[in-house]
Amino acid sequence: MFNKVSLIALSLLAIVAIPSQSLAETVIERVARTGTLTVGARVDLVPYSYVNEKEELTGYSMDLIELIREQLEKDLGKKVKLNIVVDDEISDRIKSVINGEVDIVCDTIFTWQRDKFVDFSLAYSVSGIKLLVKKDSNLSSPESFKGKRIGIVKNSLRQEAIKVIESQVTIVNINSLEEGLKAVADGKIDGLAFDGTILEGMRQTLANPDAYKVVPNESYFRHGIACMIPENDSTFLNLVNYTIAKMMDGYLTGDSRYVEMINSYFGKDGIVTIQPDVIRNFFEMMIITREQIPPKEMSAE
Known part of the structure; x- marks a missing residue:
């Protein structure tokens, strides 16, 4: 469907500081100068x-990045390539955007605290907190988690959010999503709290996915998934939102x-099944606050 980014190329990348440019230089100006979106x-x-x-880097967010790259090419009238920087820690990702080391980071949960330091695009997905538990457990309702050990990946969720599940759980700090999945498997924690869509996707990658379930059906604490860009760069933000x-x-x-x-x-045959009406309702809700894309622009691809 779209060109994918080879993982071989990723292995050649190192996270190094890009020489700082003039503060007046916008992302679009930098891309126009260098021909690269980082x-x-x-x-x-x-x-x-x-x-x-x-061994290709792919996914919903990466396909969106490809659409943004294509829109940049169209607007600038020149070829634009992608430079992918692997950045796992959310605190490092925010710093990278603030420092100008990367131009955009997607698949990020919007929070009002983060919005103080970077700007966020329109949400292109919505999810919320769910928990990965063993399938044979009886854990699902807030009451069932009372006194249980709930793992939270550090810096991924505000601890206040987990109180929506049950104020009397025992919080266990986890260093990474992979560590959390293993902790559930080993019985070191009773459940792993994270973005529900990602948990369901990760569950399907496990060697024995049917041994686990993601609960409950309705998320405990909803949030939007969006892209972070440098603050006060309205030209680039407009392009991302338009895309x-x-x-x-x-x-x-x-x-x-x-x-x-x-x-x-x-x-229905995707990685995480979401009812079409849910997708349509969300998309309609997001774009109704803007302007419908003129048909001539949709057909000009």
Whole structure:
């Protein structure tokens, strides 16, 4: 569907500081000068950004990045390439955006605290806190978690959010998502709290996915998934938001490219199944606050 970023290329990358440019230089000006869009990404967030069986970096967020790259090429009238910087820690990812080391980071949970330091795009997905537990457990309701050990990946969720589940749980700090999955498997924690969509995607990558479940059906604490860009760069933010809105509008109007893109991750045969009405309602809610993309612009691809 789209060109993927080879993992071989990722192995050649090192996270090094890019020489700082004038503070007046916007992302679009920098891309116009260098021909490169630098992207902070993770390689373990199924279905947003992950390495597939072909050793390619792919996912919903990476396909969105490809759309943004194409829009930059169209607006600038020149070729634009992607420079992928693997950045796992959320605190490091925010610093990278602030310092100008990367131009954009997607698959990020919006929080008001983070919004003080970077700007966020339109949300292109919505999820919330769920828990990965063993399938044979009886854990699902807030009451069932009372006194249980709940793992939280450090810096991934505000601890206040977990109180929505149950104020009397025992919080266990986990260093990484992978460590949390193993802790559930080993019985060191009773459940792992994280973004529900990602937990479901990660569950399906396990050697024995049917031994686990993601609960409950309704998320405990909802949040939007969006892209972070440097603060006060309205020109680039407008381009990113326009690209997201065009993707959503294309899906709603039945454009095959966007329908296939969304369905490959969230359709009935996708990685994480989401009912089409839920997707349509979310997309409609997001773009109704903006302007519908003019048909001539949708057909100009």
